[in-house]
Amino acid sequence: MRILCQAAQSVRNERGNHATRKPAKASVNLFEKDGAGYLVVHTEKSKGKGEKFALKANLNRCLAKFVHEGKLTIEFKEPSVNIMISKADPGQLKKLLSAIKTSFEGKTLVGVGVLTSATNKPVKIGKTTKINILSRDDYKTKLSKKSGIPAELEEFRCHGIGMKQIDMRLFKLRHLSVLDMTRNNLTTLNPKLFQLRLKALILSDNKLDERAFSKLKSSPIAESLQKLDLSVNKLHSLPSLCHFLKLSSLIIDKNIITRLPTRLPSTLTSLSARENKICFTEFPRFHKFINLNLSDNPFSMLHKFKVDTSKIPVSRTLAQVAAAKILKHKLQINPRKVPPTLNNLLESIRFCPCGEPLSDRKRMFLSGYDVRKYTSDKDTVAPMANNFVIPQIEFCCSNECFVKFSSTLQFEEDPPEPNSEDGMVVD
Known part of the structure; x- marks a missing residue:
C-alpha cells in the first residue's frame, strides 16, 4: 500500500523545541526487513530510497484525532522527529495506523496487505494540477518532451514568453479548466481550443482580431466557459456570445470595438469594455449587471445622426417571426x-x-x-x-x-x- 499525501517533518531537540520543514507532496509506504517493520517517506526532493524509520518499539505516540480528515502525526523516538501527514485518503490512513500499531508490537505485517515490494522512490508523487510558465527556461523545463504535460492538469498559465501558438498538447487534456496566455504574440487560434470545456479563458495582451474567433460559435466551450478575457487585442467587433450558458464575466478593455452585441448571455453579470471606440449601446433594458465599466469610450452618437426608419416599408420573413x-x-x-x-x-x-x-x-x-x-x-x-x-x-x-x-x-x-x-x- 502506498499513500499519496502531504508530509512535513519536525525535528525535536532536548529543550522540546521543533524545527519544521514545509509540507511537500509525499508518498508513504511500509516494508519489512528481517522481520522488522519500517515506515518510508518519499518526497519530491528525496534521493534514492527516501527516509526510513524503524517501527518496532520506536514510537512515542501517534496523534490520530483527525485521521478521518486525512491527518496523522507520528512521533518517533529515534531519530527524534515527528512525521505529520495530511491530505491523505482517510481509509488508507486508518489501515496505515493499524499496521503501525501491529509493527510497533513486534508482530509481522506479512499477509495484512499493507506492505510494498519495492522501496524505490515512485516515478511520480501526487498530481500536478497547475503549471505556471513565466520564462522560456520554465517552458523547456516543465514541458519538455521527456516530462510531457500531465493528463490531470487543470490550470495552465503561460505569461510573456512570446508564444505565437498554443501548445497542441493542451488540446488533449480532459480536465483543463483554466487557460491563461497573457502577454504573448498570438494572432490566430486553433479551432481545437474551442472544443475544450474550459471555465476560464484569458487571452489578454495578444494580437488577436475577430477572425481568430470565427469557429467559436456553437462550440463545446460555450457550455462551460464562465470567464473570458480578451482585453488589449485588436478586436473591431465581438464574436457571438449569446449561446454561452454560464458566461458571467467578460473583459474586452483596450480594443477597437465600435459596437457591443445586441443580445448578451443571460448569465453575464460583469462586463468591462474600457478604452474602446463605442459610440452608443443597445442593451436590453431587462438585463441587469453587477459590474459594468464603459469608461473612456467616445459615446458620440447624437440625435442628428439617427436614421428615420418610420417610413421604410417592412416585410417580415418567416425566420424573423x-x-x-x-x-x-x-x-x-x-x-x-x-x-x-x-x-x-x-x-x-x-x-x-x-x-x-x-x-x-x-x-x-x-x-x-x-x-x-x-x-x-x-x-x-x-x-x-x-x-x-x-x-x-x-x-x-x-x-x-x-x-x-x-x-x-x-x-x-x-x-x-x-x-x-x-x-x-x-x-
Whole structure:
C-alpha cells in the first residue's frame, strides 16, 4: 500500500523545541526487513530510497484525532522527529495506523496487505494540477518532451514568453479548466481550443482580431466557459456570445470595438469594455449587471445622426417571426441544429424597452441609458466624465411603446459650448 499525501517533518531537540520543514507532496509506504517493520517517506526532493524509520518499539505516540480528515502525526523516538501527514485518503490512513500499531508490537505485517515490494522512490508523487510558465527556461523545463504535460492538469498559465501558438498538447487534456496566455504574440487560434470545456479563458495582451474567433460559435466551450478575457487585442467587433450558458464575466478593455452585441448571455453579470471606440449601446433594458465599466469610450452618437426608419416599408420573413417567437416563449434550442439564417437572427435580434423581442426595426429613437439603474455595484464608474447617462439606440414593438418610451427615455444632449474669444461671447 502506498499513500499519496502531504508530509512535513519536525525535528525535536532536548529543550522540546521543533524545527519544521514545509509540507511537500509525499508518498508513504511500509516494508519489512528481517522481520522488522519500517515506515518510508518519499518526497519530491528525496534521493534514492527516501527516509526510513524503524517501527518496532520506536514510537512515542501517534496523534490520530483527525485521521478521518486525512491527518496523522507520528512521533518517533529515534531519530527524534515527528512525521505529520495530511491530505491523505482517510481509509488508507486508518489501515496505515493499524499496521503501525501491529509493527510497533513486534508482530509481522506479512499477509495484512499493507506492505510494498519495492522501496524505490515512485516515478511520480501526487498530481500536478497547475503549471505556471513565466520564462522560456520554465517552458523547456516543465514541458519538455521527456516530462510531457500531465493528463490531470487543470490550470495552465503561460505569461510573456512570446508564444505565437498554443501548445497542441493542451488540446488533449480532459480536465483543463483554466487557460491563461497573457502577454504573448498570438494572432490566430486553433479551432481545437474551442472544443475544450474550459471555465476560464484569458487571452489578454495578444494580437488577436475577430477572425481568430470565427469557429467559436456553437462550440463545446460555450457550455462551460464562465470567464473570458480578451482585453488589449485588436478586436473591431465581438464574436457571438449569446449561446454561452454560464458566461458571467467578460473583459474586452483596450480594443477597437465600435459596437457591443445586441443580445448578451443571460448569465453575464460583469462586463468591462474600457478604452474602446463605442459610440452608443443597445442593451436590453431587462438585463441587469453587477459590474459594468464603459469608461473612456467616445459615446458620440447624437440625435442628428439617427436614421428615420418610420417610413421604410417592412416585410417580415418567416425566420424573423420564428426568432421573435423563440425568444418570447424562452424556448431552448441547440444552435447546431437550426438553420444558419435563424441562428443569425437569434444572435442579432433587438428588444423593445418593454422586453418584447422584435421581428422588425421600424420604430427607432435615441434614448439615455443610465448605467447606475442597471448595475448593483455602488462604485460604478461614470462612462462619460461625471455623466452616468450614455446614448442608446432603441427600437419599439408598437406605436404605443414608441410614444411611451420616446418621451420617458429620450436622450438629452449636452448643449453646445459657445464660441468665445478673450472672454467675450461671439454670436
